[in-house]
Amino acid sequence: MNLKQLSELLGLSQTTVSRALNGYPEVNEATRERVLQAVKETGYRPNKAAQRLATGKAGSIGLVMPTAPDHYSDVHFGEFLTGLGEEAVRHDFHFVIMPADPNDEVGALRRLAISGNVDALFVAYMRGHDPRLPMLKSLSMPFLVHGRSIGSEPDYPYLDIDNEAAFYDAARLLLQLGHTRFALLNGPGHLDFAIRRKNGLVAALSERGLSLPEDCVSHTSMTDELGQTAMERFLQMPERPTAILCSSTVLALGAIRAVNQAGLKLGEDISLIAHDDVLPHLKPENFSVPLTTTRSSLRAAGVRIAQRLIGTVKQEGPFPEQELWKTELIVRASTGPAPRDQNLGGV
Amino acid sequence: MNLKQLSELLGLSQTTVSRALNGYPEVNEATRERVLQAVKETGYRPNKAAQRLATGKAGSIGLVMPTAPDHYSDVHFGEFLTGLGEEAVRHDFHFVIMPADPNDEVGALRRLAISGNVDALFVAYMRGHDPRLPMLKSLSMPFLVHGRSIGSEPDYPYLDIDNEAAFYDAARLLLQLGHTRFALLNGPGHLDFAIRRKNGLVAALSERGLSLPEDCVSHTSMTDELGQTAMERFLQMPERPTAILCSSTVLALGAIRAVNQAGLKLGEDISLIAHDDVLPHLKPENFSVPLTTTRSSLRAAGVRIAQRLIGTVKQEGPFPEQELWKTELIVRASTGPAPRDQNLGGV
DNA sequence: TGCATCTGTCAAAGCGCTTTGGAACGACAT
DNA sequence: ATGTCGTTCCAAAGCGCTTTGACAGATGCA
Numbered sequence: 001m002n003l004k005q006l007s008e009l010l011g012l013s014q015t016t017v018s019r020a021l022n023g024y025p026e027v028n029e030a031t032r033e034r035v036l037q038a039v040k041e042t043g044y045r046p047n048k049a050a051q052r053l054a055t056g057k058a059g060s061i062g063l064v065m066p067t068a069p070d071h072y073s074d075v076h077f078g079e080f081l082t083g084l085g086e087e088a089v090r091h092d093f094h095f096v097i098m099p100a101d102p103n104d105e106v107g108a109l110r111r112l113a114i115s116g117n118v119d120a121l122f123v124a125y126m127r128g129h130d131p132r133l134p135m136l137k138s139l140s141m142p143f144l145v146h147g148r149s150i151g152s153e154p155d156y157p158y159l160d161i162d163n164e165a166a167f168y169d170a171a172r173l174l175l176q177l178g179h180t181r182f183a184l185l186n187g188p189g190h191l192d193f194a195i196r197r198k199n200g201l202v203a204a205l206s207e208r209g210l211s212l213p214e215d216c217v218s219h220t221s222m223t224d225e226l227g228q229t230a231m232e233r234f235l236q237m238p239e240r241p242t243a244i245l246c247s248s249t250v251l252a253l254g255a256i257r258a259v260n261q262a263g264l265k266l267g268e269d270i271s272l273i274a275h276d277d278v279l280p281h282l283k284p285e286n287f288s289v290p291l292t293t294t295r296s297s298l299r300a301a302g303v304r305i306a307q308r309l310i311g312t313v314k315q316e317g318p319f320p321e322q323e324l325w326k327t328e329l330i331v332r333a334s335t336g337p338a339p340r341d342q343n344l345g346g347v
Numbered sequence: 348m349n350l351k352q353l354s355e356l357l358g359l360s361q362t363t364v365s366r367a368l369n370g371y372p373e374v375n376e377a378t379r380e381r382v383l384q385a386v387k388e389t390g391y392r393p394n395k396a397a398q399r400l401a402t403g404k405a406g407s408i409g410l411v412m413p414t415a416p417d418h419y420s421d422v423h424f425g426e427f428l429t430g431l432g433e434e435a436v437r438h439d440f441h442f443v444i445m446p447a448d449p450n451d452e453v454g455a456l457r458r459l460a461i462s463g464n465v466d467a468l469f470v471a472y473m474r475g476h477d478p479r480l481p482m483l484k485s486l487s488m489p490f491l492v493h494g495r496s497i498g499s500e501p502d503y504p505y506l507d508i509d510n511e512a513a514f515y516d517a518a519r520l521l522l523q524l525g526h527t528r529f530a531l532l533n534g535p536g537h538l539d540f541a542i543r544r545k546n547g548l549v550a551a552l553s554e555r556g557l558s559l560p561e562d563c564v565s566h567t568s569m570t571d572e573l574g575q576t577a578m579e580r581f582l583q584m585p586e587r588p589t590a591i592l593c594s595s596t597v598l599a600l601g602a603i604r605a606v607n608q609a610g611l612k613l614g615e616d617i618s619l620i621a622h623d624d625v626l627p628h629l630k631p632e633n634f635s636v637p638l639t640t641t642r643s644s645l646r647a648a649g650v651r652i653a654q655r656l657i658g659t660v661k662q663e664g665p666f667p668e669q670e671l672w673k674t675e676l677i678v679r680a681s682t683g684p685a686p687r688d689q690n691l692g693g694v
Numbered sequence: 695t696g697c698a699t700c701t702g703t704c705a706a707a708g709c710g711c712t713t714t715g716g717a718a719c720g721a722c723a724t
Numbered sequence: 725a726t727g728t729c730g731t732t733c734c735a736a737a738g739c740g741c742t743t744t745g746a747c748a749g750a751t752g753c754a
Contacts, residue, residue, distance in 0.1 A: 002710055013734045018712060028732060048463035049399040050710035053739050058396065060443075060464075067429040078425070082414040085446030094443045094464055096407075099432030116395035117407075117441055224572070225600070253572070261608075349740055360704045365742060375702060397740035400709050 001044045010038055021046070060094045061309050062118030064109055066102040066125060075250065076222065076298060079279055080124065080146070083302020091310045095122075106135050113139050119313040122146070122305060126192040142312045144305055147192050159305050159323045163193050166294040166327040167200030170245055170273040173292075173329065175208055178338035179243035179271060182212060183234045185227055185255055187247045189219035194247060197275070201245055216241055220251075227254030235262045242338050246274040249282045252291060271335040275327070290332035296325055348391045357385055368393070407441045408656050409465030411456055413449040413472060422597065423569065423645060426626055427471065427493070430649020438657045442469075453482050460486050466660040469493070469652060473539040489659045491652055494539050506652050506670045510540050513641040513674040514547030517592055517620040520639075520676065522555055525685035526590035526618060529559060530581045532574055532602055534594045536566035541594060544622070548592055563588055567598075574601030582609045589685050593621035596629045599638060618682040622674070637679035643672055 007017045012031070020027045020035035038044070052058050063084075065077075088095055096117050100108030102125075109132055112118060121143040123132055130149035133156055145158040171182065184201055187194040202212050215237070218230035227250065234241055235258060246252045252274035259270050266272060266289040276284050276293035278300075284291035308319045354364045359378070367374045367382035385391070399405050410431075412424075435442055443464050447455030456479055459465060468490040470479055477496035480503055492505040518529065531548055534541040549559050562584070565577035574597065581588055582605060593599045599621035606617050613619060613636040623631050623640035625647075631638035655666045 003712095004710075014711080015713080015735080016733055019733090022712085026732065031732080045461060045463065047400075047710050049396060049403075049405065050739090051712080052396040053394075053400045053741085054710080054712040056396075056739080065428070065432065067425075067432070078414075081412070081444075082446055085412065085414065085444065089445065089447075092462075094445065094462070096441045097428075097432065097444055098436065098441065099429055100436075114392060115439075115441070116392065350742095351740075361741080362705080362743080363703055366703095369742085373702065378702080394740050397709090398742080400711085401740080401742040403709075 001042050002047065003044075006038060006042060006044050009042070010035060057313060058117060058119050059092065059313075060096050060118050061088065061120045061122055061306070061313070062096045062098065062112045062115075063122040063124075064105055064112060065097050065099045066105065067099045075279060076248070076277055077124075079277065079298045080302045083297075083299035083304075084122070084306045085302075086299075087303045087306035088310065091306075091314075093306075093310050093313075106131050110135060110139070113141050120144070120309045122309060127190045128152075128192060128195055130192075142309065144309050144312075146301060146305055148196075150192050150195050154322070157308075157321045159301060159308070159325070161193075161296045161301070161325045161327055163196035164200035164203070166275060166296075166329070167197040167245055168204045169200075169327075169329050170292075170294050171201045171204035171243075173331070174243040174245075174271055174273065174335065175204060175210075177243075177271065177335065180208075180210060180338065181216075181239060181241040182210075182243045182245065183216040183241035184212065184218065185230055185244060185246040185251045186217060186219050187222050194219060197245070197247055222248040222250050224250050224254035224257070227251030228258045229254070231255035231258035232262075235259070235264070242270060244270060244272040246272060249274045249276050249279060249284055249291065249293070252284075252287075253282065256287065256289075267333045267336045269339055271338070273329075273335060276330075284330075284332065287334070289334050292332045292335040293330050294327040295330055296327040301325070348389050349394065350391075353385060353389060353391050356389070357382060404660060405464060405466050406439065406660075407443050407465050408435070408467045408469055408653070408660070409443045409445065409459045409462075410469040410471075411452055411459060412444050412446045413452065414446045422626060423595070423624055424471075426624065426645045427649045430644075430646035430651075431469070431653045432649075433646075434650045434653035435657065438653075438661075440653075440657050440660075453478050457482060457486070460488050467491070467656045469656060474537050475499075475539060475542055477539075489656065491656050491659075493648060493652055495543075497539050497542050501669070504655075504668045506648060506655070506672070508540075508643045508648070508672045508674055510543035511547035511550070513622060513643075513676070514544040514592055515551045516547075516674075516676050517639075517641050518548045518551035518590075520678070521590040521592075521618055521620065521682065522551060522557075524590075524618065524682065527555075527557060527685065528563075528586060528588040529557075529590045529592065530563040530588035531559065531565065532577055532591060532593040532598045533564060533566050534569050541566060544592070544594055569595040569597050571597050571601035571604070574598035575605045576601070578602035578605035579609075582606070582611070589617060591617060591619040593619060596621045596623050596626060596631055596638065596640070599631075599634075600629065603634065603636075614680045614683045616686055618685070620676075620682060623677075631677075631679060634681070636681050639679045639682040640677050641674040642677055643674040648672070 003014050003017060007014045010017065016027055017035055020032040098108050098112045109121065113121060121141060123143060124146040126145060126147035126149045128149060129151040133149055133152050136143045145156055148158050148160045182205060184198060186198060205212055220226040220230060244255060246255060252272060256266055259266050264270050273292045276295040278295060278297040284293045311317055311319055350361050350364060354361045357364060363374060364382050367379040445455050445459045460468060468488060470490060471493040473492060473494035473496045475496060476498040480496055480499050483490045492503055495505050495507045529552060531545060533545060552559055567573040567577060591602060593602060599619060603613060606613050611617050620639045623642040625642060625644040631640045658664060658666055
């Protein structure tokens with residue numbers, strides 16, 4: 001069943017049927033009803049390829065999935081994708097995924113853009129001075145960045161969370177509790193969010209005249225395994241840190257294992273605040289000692305980004321070009337006053 | 348630049364240019380060269396939407412990504428996707444991903460099929476009596492299954508590994524080494540591969556008159572965390588098992604942590620064989636005690652499946668409808684003779 | 695030389711939709 | 725009656741490609 005047949009069936013022109021279906025105003029409500037009814041009965045579905053050719057819109061957004069022999073496919077990516085997808089399905093959009101080596105992200109992105117299969121691009125895992133940004137700007141295709149790129153002119157559309165503020169606030173809380181020795185379990189050092197979180201922590205510390213020794217910072221992929229290893233190293237330091245900031249609840253999972261194995265008590269000997277992306281299988285309140293967290297839902301970000309991107313393609317704007325979401329600091333049991341004995345040397 | 352302009356530029360008809368580009372034989376080689384040269388110079392790219400409308404082929408394969416509030420997005424899925432993508436890119440295919448609740452897989456698959464965005468479907472995470480199978484067969488769209496569905500008529504195209512044989516062989520090796528008390532760290536119990544692996548183990552055991560107690564089987568998602576928990580339970584049993592079969596190196600990772608924490612020696616007190624999907628960041632030879640494994644590359648399976656699916660769409664067949672890959676049993680240090688003292692009560 | 699057969703090319707007809715530029719009609723005011 | 729709108733609908737022209745059917749011109753065989 002195609003439009004022509006349907007219109008003949010109804011004794012209407014293709015124009016009218018098309019307009020009825022696409023919600024144009026210049027069609028009688030009674031006629032529209034009749035059309036809609038016929039669609040239901042016949043099961044007519046417009047041909048996507050034809051629509052696409054006629055409108056020039058593919059109804060899809062493209063993204064590059066970083067992948068390589070040594071690449072961790074991490075849960076955060078999957079969670080974000082879920083949000084993106086939820087919203088896309090709602091609008092009958094789909095997304096096209098191009099897997100690519102992380103070293104060839106620029107090329108992959110360009111290929112995706114000129115492939116003609118997508119209307120818009122989505123980009124994540126931003127780095128400082130990200131080379132994809134100039135390329136994206138040179139393309140005449142809408143795009144949206146999740147995160148930001150420190151060192152780049154901030155003249156591109158993005159959605160990010162306020163990573164500096166999140167870790168600044170978290171650090172302030174721990175400082176108020178009397179902690180002076182901090183350590184940071186961070187994500188990969190070249191990624192923007194990791195840089196900013198570190199900056200937030202450093203800023204809070206320097207307000208108190210404190211600094212963050214380099215050996216108290218760990219940059220790794222965000223798996224619990226690596227979180228554990230890094231934490232073990234921290235715990236073996238002669239003057240071990242009492243306050244830990246952690247870029248993911250996944251890292252925290254491993255870190256806490258290390259704390260337990262060292263026979264230390266979380267929330268007493270060691271205070272820990274993790275950033276919580278609201279991963280469904282890793283709820284901070286379900287940890288044996290519930291985790292104090294900075295929270296911002298990754299999935300919600302995915303939904304919002306899809307909304308904006310799809311809206312832009314459909315020209316339903318205007319959307320704010322740049323959004324910076326605040327995180328929530330939620331205090332649970334993993335934070336407590338700095339242990340006395342260790343705090344004597346402090347400020 | 349479109350075909351019409353290009354053909355005018357060359358003083359040829361659209362027909363000839365189109366044929367030159369698509370490798371049809373009825374065009375002079377010299378002419379073809381000239382066309383190809385012009386394409387290079389002008390940067391002409393055929394419009395995908397128009398091609399699609401004219402040919403009826405979308406150049407894409409569709410798949411459903413299981414996702415839900417409580418769903419683990421696991422590394423195995425990502426790894427497989429990578430293989431799929433690698434091959435797709437090579438053929439200028441893309442894949443369309445529809446996220447869906449695992450409880451609505453059938454509906455999601457149907458929606459994807461009728462959306463008109465895909466030429467073929469790929470399906471994984473097969474269950475016993477999988478309800479998607481009858482639906483897929485009713486569709487007139489090529490599809491390919493990764494895995495099989497025990498309890499369903501095996502009349503659908505699939506690619507699977509011989510899970511029974513893998514775990515049968517693994518179990519035999521351990522039996523030959525004198526082990527009599529087995530435990531199984533398996534994937535989710537409703538999934539076909541898990542069922543078959545258990546069957547393989549049970550078959551090997553029953554040949555020796557042994558059985559597998561229900562409390563020696565653990566069915567969980569395949570994360571190291573859950574592997575550890577399950578293994579801890581096994582180790583606390585009064586007559587603890589000495590031979591462990593493990594459905595993933597990810598599970599093994601956790602399991603081994605439990606073994607170490609119990610102060611036991613892998614390959615001496617406990618022998619363990621894991622199935623190795625050849626995950627890039629988890630090489631069995633890099634474990635502190637290198638792991639004996641049954642091996643079959645998930646990524647390679649992805650590549651092969653993409654090949655077959657794309658070939659089918661392009662009508663380049665014939666491909667074998669059903670492929671069953673043998674796994675390799677690779678002996679490393681995590682397997683050894685059953686400990687004497689514990690083995691006295693055995694066969 | 696005549697006739698059949700290839701070769702290389704082309705014009706034109708789709709593919710199924712959207713959208714432009716009217717046109718028919720009744721209502722309303724002049 | 726005439727002109728002006730607004731409403732509701734339509735015919736036809738694309739969108740950019742593939743593919744069918746036909747046709748010159750070259751070639752082979754008798």
